[in-house]
Amino acid sequence: MSRGDSLYRRLLTWLLLPLLALGGLMVLQAWVDARRTADRAYDRLLEAATLAIAEQVQWQDGRLWLDLPPAALEMLATDAEERVFYALYDAAGRFVTGNAELPGDPRLTLDGRGEDRLFYRDVDWQGLSLRQGVRHSRLEDWQLTEGFEVRVAHTREGRIALTNQLLRSNLAVVLAMAALAVVVLLLAVRSALAPLTRLRRAIRARDPRALTPLELALPRELAELRETLNELLARMRRVRANQERFIGDASHQLRTPLAGLSARAELALRQDDPQAWRNALEAMQATSARTARLAMQLLSLTRLDNPEHHPEHTPLDLEQLAREAVRRHWSECHGHGVDLGLAGTDAPVVVHGIAWELEEALTNLIDNAWCYGAHRITVRVGGTPPVLAVEDDGPGIPESQRRLVLRPFHRGREEGEGSGLGLAIVDGIARAHDARLVLADGPDGRGLSVSLHFPEAAP
Incomplete structure (x- = not known):
């Protein structure tokens, strides 16, 4: 098998390229799934934080008042040490209390009507990339109905850490599957090419003079190649038979005039008459001319039968x-x-x-x-x-x-x-x-x- 153009290498290339492309898609999908899962988990925490804050909003002394429980923000503060911000706004959009004046969500309209709603969005605020949850809620009792907004945001360190952790877990599975697929692929290619190796060894082990058909159990595709080789061997047997017959006929045709030349020369040597010598020489000259002509014809016929002889017309x-x-x-x-x-x-x-x-x-x-x-x-x-x-x-x-x-x-x-x-x-x-x-x-x-x-x- 040639190093420059290997069938084994071709098969591996054409099978590994789609496998690598599929692996890349799986890695991309694993990253997307990890990020989506992390966002969904932290959005649930944002939802719980905004709900916990909204439940603590009260009306005192003619204004909104908030007694913030520590647990409302601690649930967003993980080991990644995210920065957490919150703010309370009244129905008119005025800042009431909080540790930062966070921007509002343009999708919300504080018109004093509507149901409790929560919106998420990604926002860049003062050089920070934040994930924000904005809850529109209202105070309702028998004396008044007052709308307000709870805005909570945190940085993305925890989300990124969780995304990386999930991605590493997914990558371990993907890499294990890829390794298993490569091993199976190598074994499959080697197994598929094994009959070709057997055929090559059988041909290499044959005697160069043997033209008998190949008898080797092979798959259907290689069986066609085996039959083609057997047809070639059959043609070679016919060619060799024709060559052997031609050589036998040629040796017979040449042996006869050469034997005649030898006999005439031997007969002439026994004679003392110059005329007999002359007659023998004339006969030998005619025989040698015919023999030379026969040799030239044999050379011409051999040259014509040469399959490598393709002169330009x-x-x-x-x-x-x-x-x-x-x-x-x-x-x-x-x-x-x-x-x-x-x-x-x-x-x-x-x-x-x-x-x-x-x-x-x-x-x-x-x-x-x-x-x-x-x-x-x-x-x-x-x-x-x-x-x-x-x-x-x-x-x-x-x-x-x-x-x-x-x-x-x-x-x-x-x-x-x-x-x-x-x-x-x-x-x-x-x-x-x-x-x-x-x-x-x-x-x-x-x-x-x-x-x-x-x-x-x-x-």
Whole structure:
């Protein structure tokens, strides 16, 4: 598993990021809940303090009078040492008594009517951040009805301390849950990737020469990967079987002429007649030429079958390629009594391809034609669509055998000097150029016509 791009790291990243985001939301929610709980608890104390003060308000000597009990303010004074303020105001909004002249709540209207009401608010007063409770109440007896306000406020130290205490308790729970979630996540990811580790170890432990299918119990997603690997191994088995068959055929094809060369040389050494030596040398020269040609064809076929061989296709003129092929082979064909000609067009016929491969295809088709007894060979070029063909008047190939001769070392006829590789090479070249290879009768119903039909070249 690569350090730079790890599937384990990817899974952890994509799973931990939402988990971290969820943890952050939980911490935020814990803080909000802690603050709300602290505010609710202290607001209850404010309510009790204002109620205790309102119950002590009396009417004496034509004015409001308050005998403040110590417990009314002590309930707001916690260990956090908050500062507590209170004030009593009459119905006209005049300050009566208290330890501070606190601001009123604009939501309240002292009009002498209404029910007992209590309002909370946060207020900044003389540089202090206060939580204030304002209670609107009234004195009622058989002689008078007098409204008043009790204003009580305290600083927020106790609220903050309680909020932090609740938050720490909540954070302990959140952190414990987060730790448990991370441990479970690590175990889950490791467990989920365990089959992949088993698959990697099974592949690494295999003999490089073993191409048998993988037999390993895996989850459905990895089972698909296992089947894909088994399909690849099956294709590799077929490729290796073809290679082994090709090597066996090639060794047989090369062993026969080499054994002939050795036998002719040994026979010539036993002779004293110079003419016999000459005859042996001519036969050895012909055999070595065929062997060299066979070796070149084997190299061409191996090069075409190489899956890493992907040369760039360039624009080529089929007319020019055919003309040069006829020029190269004319002397050899003329020496064998073969009439080699060209039937082309006046305009260039351009296709995208590889020059040496198309030259090799023409060489194999021309050599096959005269090797199997043709007396007239025509290289034909057509333009709509692009066609490159070699026609001869030889014995031809029966229609039932035309697919078989595309296999390496398969010869349609026993006579002739061919190796059975020419048409296989041409077929490989046609596939490399996305061309359609067609084997048909010659123009007069005699012989063979082998043509490559190319796709239209892009402008």
